Amino acid sequence: MLTEDETDLYRGGEEPQKVAIIFAFCGVGYQGMQKNPGAKTIEGELEEALFHAGAVPESIRGKPKLYDFARSARTDKGVSAVGQVVSGRFNVDPPGFVDRLNSNLPNQIRIFGYKHVTPSFSSKKFCDRRRYVYLLPVFALDPISHRDREAVMASLGSGEVYVKCIACSERGRKIPESVILSNKSSALRAALKIEALSSDLASLSSVDVGVARIQEDSRKLNTSSSEKVKMAEAKSKFCYGEKEKERFSRILCCYVGSYNFHNFTTRMKADDPAAHRQIISFTADTVINLDGIDFIKCEVLGKSFMLHQIRKMMGLAVAIMRNCASESLIQTAFSKDVDITVPMAPEVGLYLEECFFTSYNKNFEDSHEKVSMEAYKEEAEAFKLKHIYSHIGATERRYGNMALWLHSLNHRNYPDLNFGSHGHNADQVLVDKKVDETHHEEDQVSL
Numbered sequence: 156m157l158t159e160d161e162t163d164l165y166r167g168g169e170e171p172q173k174v175a176i177i178f179a180f181c182g183v184g185y186q187g188m189q190k191n192p193g194a195k196t197i198e199g200e201l202e203e204a205l206f207h208a209g210a211v212p213e214s215i216r217g218k219p220k221l222y223d224f225a226r227s228a229r230t231d232k233g234v235s236a237v238g239q240v241v242s243g244r245f246n247v248d249p250p251g252f253v254d255r256l257n258s259n260l261p262n263q264i265r266i267f268g269y270k271h272v273t274p275s276f277s278s279k280k281f282c283d284r285r286r287y288v289y290l291l292p293v294f295a296l297d298p299i300s301h302r303d304r305e306a307v308m309a310s311l312g313s314g315e316v317y318v319k320c321i322a323c324s325e326r327g328r329k330i331p332e333s334v335i336l337s338n339k340s341s342a343l344r345a346a347l348k349i350e351a352l353s354s355d356l357a358s359l360s361s362v363d364v365g366v367a368r369i370q371e372d373s374r375k376l377n378t379s380s381s382e383k384v385k386m387a388e389a390k391s392k393f394c395y396g397e398k399e400k401e402r403f404s405r406i407l408c409c410y411v412g413s414y415n416f417h418n419f420t421t422r423m424k425a426d427d428p429a430a431h432r433q434i435i436s437f438t439a440d441t442v443i444n445l446d447g448i449d450f451i452k453c454e455v456l457g458k459s460f461m462l463h464q465i466r467k468m469m470g471l472a473v474a475i476m477r478n479c480a481s482e483s484l485i486q487t488a489f490s491k492d493v494d495i496t497v498p499m500a501p502e503v504g505l506y507l508e509e510c511f512f513t514s515y516n517k518n519f520e521d522s523h524e525k526v527s528m529e530a531y532k533e534e535a536e537a538f539k540l541k542h543i544y545s546h547i548g549a550t551e552r553r554y555g556n557m558a559l560w561l562h563s564l565n566h567r568n569y570p571d572l573n574f575g576s577h578g579h580n581a582d583q584v585l586v587d588k589k590v591d592e593t594h595h596e597e598d599q600v601s602l
Contacts, residue, residue, distance in 0.1 A: 171210075171222065171244040174269045175278055175526045176256075179237045179535055181263040181542040182506075183550075188230040188239070190219070198226070200264055201241065208255035210245035219243070227278040227510040228285050231463065233502040235543045237535050238509035238528045242278035265538050267531035270524040276515070281526075284435065284458055284511040289469050290450040290504040290547050292557050293442065294322075296403060296476040297393035301558045303565035323558055395442055395451060406472050407437040407453070409485040418488040418497050419468055420461035425491040433458050437468075445548025454508070463499055470498035474564055480572040487575055495571035498564055501556040506543055 178201075186194035190202065202219065205211045215221040227240040245252075247269065256266045294300040301320055393399075417423050417430040424430070434457045441452040455465060471488070474480045487493055512526040528535060551557055566573050 171246045173223070173242065173244050173272050173274050173276055174247060175240050175242045175272050175276065176245075176266060176269045177238065177240050177526075177528065177531060178264065178266045179239065179538045179542075180235060180265070181546055182230060182233045182235040182502075183263070183546055185232070187232045187234070188226060188228070188236070197230075197239075197264065200260060204256050204259035205245060207259040208252065210247065210252070210256075212246075223277075225277040225279040227282045228460075228507050229462075230507055231466070231502055231505070234505045234507070235546070236507035237539050237543065239507055240278045240282070240510045240512075240526065242272060242276055263542055265534075265542075267528075267534055270526050272515075272523055272526065273519060278510070281512050281515045282459075282510050283513045283515075284456055285460065286454060286456045286508045286511070287460070287465050288506055288508045289453040289455070289465060289500070290443070290445070290506075290544075291439075291453055291469065291473070291500075292504075292551060293395045293449040293451055294393065295473050295557050295561060296395070296399065296451075298477045300393065301561035303562050320558070320562065323555055323562075395449070400439065403439050403451075403472070403476055406475050406482055406485070407439055407455075409482065410434045410437050410455075410468055414489040415491055416461060416464055416489070417491070418493065418495050419464045419471075421463055423461065425494070429461070432461065432464070443544075445544055446552045448548060448551055450504070450547070465505060466499045466502060467497045469500040469505075470564075473500060473561075474498055474569070474572055477561075477564065479564060479566070479569075481575075484572070484574060493574070495574050496569060497571070498569050501560050503550050503556050504547055506539075 180197050182188075182197070184195065185200075186196050188197045190196050190198040198219075202211075202217060206213070206216045211222055222244045224243040225241065228236070230236055230239075253266050253268055260266070301322060395403075411434050413431060413433040415425060415430050416432045417425040417427065420430070434455065436456045437453070439451050439453045442449050443452060444450070453469065455468070471480065471485060475482055475484065488495060488497060509528050516525045516527065
């Protein structure tokens with residue numbers, strides 16, 4: 156119960172009610188969920204909507220601690236959510252509270268409903284588990300797709316000719332280097348023409364995102380210019396079949412259990428108890444198509460997650476699938492005595508699927524409403540398809556976030572991928588096959 160002074164803070168003197176609000180949002184354009192001064196955040200939008208909807212009085216506007224505000228999960232910049240839950244003491248009367256909130260929110264933030272909860276309820280403390288989904292393009296697991304410079308050099312040699320990534324060029328993505336063409340063949344010259352770096356990609360100048368040197372040595376390669384063009388334009392035949400799924404699932408299962416994830420976040424010391432997290436399950440069984448691109452639905456269920464943890468888990472798993480690191484590196488990264496830099500996958504494919512309150516629902520099933528997404532499944536699915544899935548698919552097709560990141564996934568940028576290889580050269584880990592030969596090997600290492 157509130158004190159008399161606290162009750163008077165609310166409009167009309169009505170006593171606020173403790174409720175859990177269930178909602179979804181598309182994170183594009185926002186600097187994450189948590190309110191941050193000077194930044195555009197989901198919480199910032201929600202706080203203002205609560206005020207304008209009459210749920211929070213002017214006297215405590217912008218002071219969430221005074222109305223016991225809590226969130227079930229924090230999300231990074233650009234990350235979305237389908238089943239986010241916040242709680243607090245709000246004035247939900249008169250009827251129409253949800254509509255009033257939605258009328259004060261942008262279309263990419265949608266309130267589904269609310270549940271009356273116990274006075275002690277906190278959506279952060281009472282949340283048992285959280286399930287996130289990362290939509291990973293299938294091509295990301297193909298060792299020859301969007302390869303980095305080192306991979307091409309290892310498989311084709313080195314020289315004075317730069318070849319741009321054909322897949323990226325087809326999407327109109329410019330690469331941050333000019334071509335040095337020493338070959339005299341006009342056919343090859345035309346096929347390997349590279350556009351100059353545009354000003355809008357100047358910020359990527361420090362990252363090798365799309366070029367690779369090919370040695371123009373006819374004596375060693377013994378191949379004609381036309382064959383080189385054919386090789387550069389060859390399309391990958393990679394697919395997420397049973398064999399690939401089995402390997403990728405095995406890699407993801409390495410994360411399942413209770414471990415020290417200090418290498419999978421930022422600003423966290425190995426001896427900090429908060430670095431210990433439990434992963435309950437990590438699966439990748441479903442493939443969906445968005446905007447003409449196949450994505451693997453990677454679902455991870457855990458009690459709680461740290462900043463960037465899931466994106467770094469995905470980043471290392473992709474690196475292993477692309478043969479840039481050994482599977483044993485995951486267990487090595489859990490070691491308290493090991494400090495390595497783990498690659499972090501792009502944020503656009505990640506979203507919070509659902510928050511669970513199993514213990515709370517069981518303990519108060521006779522007196523309070525169940526806090527869950529069950530009543531909003533259809534509405535949540537429609538929002539996900541319209542705002543989140545469409546954004547993920549369109550963004551990858553237009554900007555190629557994952558493709559560009561793959562070009563930077565090498566031992567020069569991430570030398571720790573070769574950690575513990577006992578002096579083996581980094582190039583030896585990479586695929587050393589021609590484009591048109593890689594997928595004809597029955598024992599080809601893949602997903």
